[in-house]
Amino acid sequence: MPSIDSFNGIKINVYNGEHRPPHIHASYNEFEVLIVIETKDIYAGELPNKQMKSVFDWLSVNSDWALKVFYELNPNLQ
Numbered sequence: 595m596p597s598i599d600s601f602n603g604i605k606i607n608v609y610n611g612e613h614r615p616p617h618i619h620a621s622y623n624e625f626e627v628l629i630v631i632e633t634k635d636i637y638a639g640e641l642p643n644k645q646m647k648s649v650f651d652w653l654s655v656n657s658d659w660a661l662k663v664f665y666e667l668n669p670n671l672q
Contacts, residue, residue, distance in 0.1 A: 598663055599652070604645055606652065608660065610667040618660050620649040629653060631661045 596607040596619075607619040615630045617637050627639035627646065634653055641649065653660065665672050 598660065599656070601652070602645070602648055604641075604648060604652075606649070606660070608663050608667055612664070612668045612671070614671055616661055616664040616668075616671070618653070618664075620645075631657050631664060 596609050597605055598608055598618075599606040604620055604622045607621065609619070615637070616632065617628045617630050620627050620629065620641060622641050622645045625639070625641045625645070627641045627649070628637040629635070629649065630637050631653070634650060634657075640646075
């Protein structure tokens with residue numbers, strides 16, 4: 595279950611077999627960014643500014659749920 599949400603052409607993914615820190619993958623067209631869930635720091639990649647703002651807005655509302663999903667898919671990292 596990598597895709598946990600999608601909106602405005604943006605997909606939010608969380609994968610199993612991941613690494614620390616807990617993060618989401620957000621993709622839009624050919625762009626992808628990894629964002630640390632708890633700090634909202636960009637870990638790698640980039641998105642266009644408009645889509646990046648949308649992802650940060652999404653994460654501000656859904657960070658607890660995204661962290662829960664991350665740990666459900668990666669229980670060895672708890």
